[in-house]
Amino acid sequence: MAKKEMKRVLVTGAVGQIGSELTMALRERHGAENVLATGRKTRPSQALLDSGPFEFIDVTRKESIEAVVDKYAIDTIYHMAAILSAVGEDKPWLCWDVNINGLKNVLDIGVERGLTRVFVPSSIAVFGPGTPLADTPNDTVLRPTTMYGVTKVAGELLADYYVKRFGLDCRGVRYPGIISHETLPGGGTTDYAVAIYYGAVEKGSYECFVSEDTVLPMMYMPDAIKATLDLMDAPFADLAHHNDFNIAAMSFSAGELAASIRAVMPEFTCTYKPDFRQAIADSWPDSIDDTAAREEWGWQPAYDLAAMTEDMLAALRDKQSAGLLK
């Protein structure tokens, strides 16, 4: 058997929705002691703390990242720390600082410390007015109206610049709304697609903050983790794109999501009361063309809406039985 390449990995934003599960998957792959989880101030779960090293850092302070990169001899960074779309509208300058200056710090450290690879996540929030919203192409108009989207477009361009100018190997995907049952998302527009399952299990009902006919691209967490790991495994020479891959799994309206829950729990009821996040949702695509990801690194999702709903409800019922939910 070929000897596994030794990696020393840093995950920023490891207490967040994607970072927390990504850290566990990376620990499984590379050995727990080789994957450093970091967060800014939220207390990590006991599972994260018990499974490997953890440090508090602030990505807006370059020296705080450098300290852990040096202490743990890091060679690969998954830079998951970010402020999401809804919080970003409330605190636009915090969003700019974390998403842009934090990213620049990570990329500079990548060049200065000669890191082998950096993962730079982006989002469907890069799209906006002028973008075709059905089967949105990979290479298209990027004129978002949220601060989060502005930072994600700038982040893609900045990371691509580091590839071209400094030869830094960084890659990234445009995540759609991510649905999961381990860690709640923190302040995004697509959060309703997670909260609806918690509402169903805890109360049998949910009040949704976008309208019933709002369609967005979504993905179940196991597919999001798979996309992340698969892109990071791809040979650099195979990639024509780097930090801006569209990835798709499923698209559905809020009403279809509620119907998929009703198929398992007929008594479930959903009401709709759109708030400021409706306008953000309306500016994002309904569906995504991910041909580039499929062709360049073999992207292929596994979960559709029905399979995800079955899995989500089962997982949340287990949590409820264990006393972890209302």
Ligand code: SER
């Ligand atoms: N889920 C994110 C948000 O809603 C999109 O990347 O902000």
